Amino acid sequence: QKEVEQDPGPLSVPEGAIVSLNCTYSNSAFQYFMWYRQYSRKGPELLMYTYSSGNKEDGRFTAQVDKSSKYISLFIRDSQPSDSATYLCAMSGGGSNYKLTFGKGTLLTVNP
Amino acid sequence: DADVTQTPRNRITKTGKRIMLECSQTKGHDRMYWYRQDPGLGLRLIYYSFDVKDINKGEISDGYSVSRQAQAKFSLSLESAIPNQTALYFCATSDRGRIDTQYFGPGTRLTVL
Numbered sequence: 001q002k003e004v005e006q007d008p009g010p011l012s013v014p015e016g017a018i019v020s021l022n023c024t025y026s027n028s029a030f031q032y033f034m035w036y037r038q039y040s041r042k043g044p045e046l047l048m049y050t051y052s053s054g055n056k057e058d059g060r061f062t063a064q065v066d067k068s069s070k071y072i073s074l075f076i077r078d079s080q081p082s083d084s085a086t087y088l089c090a091m092s093g094g095g096s097n098y099k100l101t102f103g104k105g106t107l108l109t110v111n112p
Numbered sequence: 113d114a115d116v117t118q119t120p121r122n123r124i125t126k127t128g129k130r131i132m133l134e135c136s137q138t139k140g141h142d143r144m145y146w147y148r149q150d151p152g153l154g155l156r157l158i159y160y161s162f163d164v165k166d167i168n169k170g171e172i173s174d175g176y177s178v179s180r181q182a183q184a185k186f187s188l189s190l191e192s193a194i195p196n197q198t199a200l201y202f203c204a205t206s207d208r209g210r211i212d213t214q215y216f217g218p219g220t221r222l223t224v225l
Contacts, residue, residue, distance in 0.1 A: 008152075034213065043116075043202050043216035044155075088155070100214060104154035 003027050006089055006103030015112050019076040023089035023103045026070065030091040030101075033065050035074045038086045038105065047087075048074065079110045115139045116217035118203050124223045131190040133220050135203030143206045144186040145214065146170075146178060148199040155202070161186055162208075193224040 006023045013019055021035075031052055036044035048063040050056045050072075056063045062075040072091070076083055089103040116137045125131055135144065146158040147170075157170030159178040167178060175197060179187045190197055200221055204214040 036216075041219070043204075043218050045216065046213055049213055099157065102155045104152065 003101050004089065004091065004103045007106055008104055010107040010109060012109045012111060013079055015079060015081060015110055017079050017110070019074075019079050019083070019108060019110075021074040021076075021087050021089075021106050021108070023072050023091075024070055025072070025091060025101075027091075027093070027101070028067075028070070029093040032092045033063070033072050034090040034100070035061075035063055036088040036090060036102075038088060040085075044088055081110050081112050084109045116203060116205055116215055118201075118217040118220050120220060121218065122221045124225065125193055126225050127194055129193050129224075131193050131222065133188045133201055133203075133222070135186045135188070135217055137184050137203075137205045137215075137217075139205050139207075139215060140183075141205035141215070142183065142208045144180065145204040145206070146176075146186070146188045147202045147204065148172070148197075149202060149219075150199050158188065158201075190222075190224075193222075195224045198222060198224045 004025045033050045035048040037047045038044040050063045050065050053065045053067045060077045064073040086105040086107045088105040090100045092100050119134045143162050145160045147155045149155050156172050158172055158176050159170050161167050161180045164180050177189045200219050202219050203217040206214045
C-alpha cells in the first residue's frame, strides 16, 4: 500500500459546481496536511495547510482532515474556470521529520 | 521578482552530457530541496539541504549530485545525463520553523535525447 493515495482523475465539472478532492494515507504519524495547486507549466503553490484533525476554511476552499479514517479532503465551492489545475495533497509528521509525502495529484477542469 | 527562481527553464541535451540546474531564493529560508516530477509518479525528492553544510539524499538520488553554494543557492547536477532523467525538476525552500510548508520554483523542463 502506498503511503498516500490520490485519485488522478481527470475530473471535469461545470462552473459553479462544488468540487471534492480526496486523499487517503496509511502512515498514522502524519500530523500536517497540505493541499498544493499546480497550474500547467508552473510550480506547485501552497493552497491550504491543516494541523491534525478538523476543518479549515479559506474563502471558497475548505480542507478537512479525519485522522481516524486517514482521509483528507479539499472542497471547492462555486468553482471557477480559474480553479482548473492539478491539486496535490501532501503530508508530514512534523518535528524533525523534514519529509513531505505527496499524492500524485488530481487534474481538475472547470468548464465555463 | 519571484521568491524562488530556477535556471534554465527549459533544456534539451544529449545522453552522456553533464547538466547543471540552478536554484536561487530570496525568501531567507534555510532549507532547500530538489524534486523531479514525472507523469503518473508525482513529485519525488532527489536531495535536500538543511543548511550550507548539510546535504542529504532523498529517495531517488542515484545519478544526481548537488551543491549548496550559499544559503540562497542550491544546484543540481546530472553528471552523465540519460534519457530516463527526462522530467520536470523543481526546487523548493522551507523555513526552519515551518518545515512542512514548502515553496516551489517554476520548474525546469529537461529533455535528454
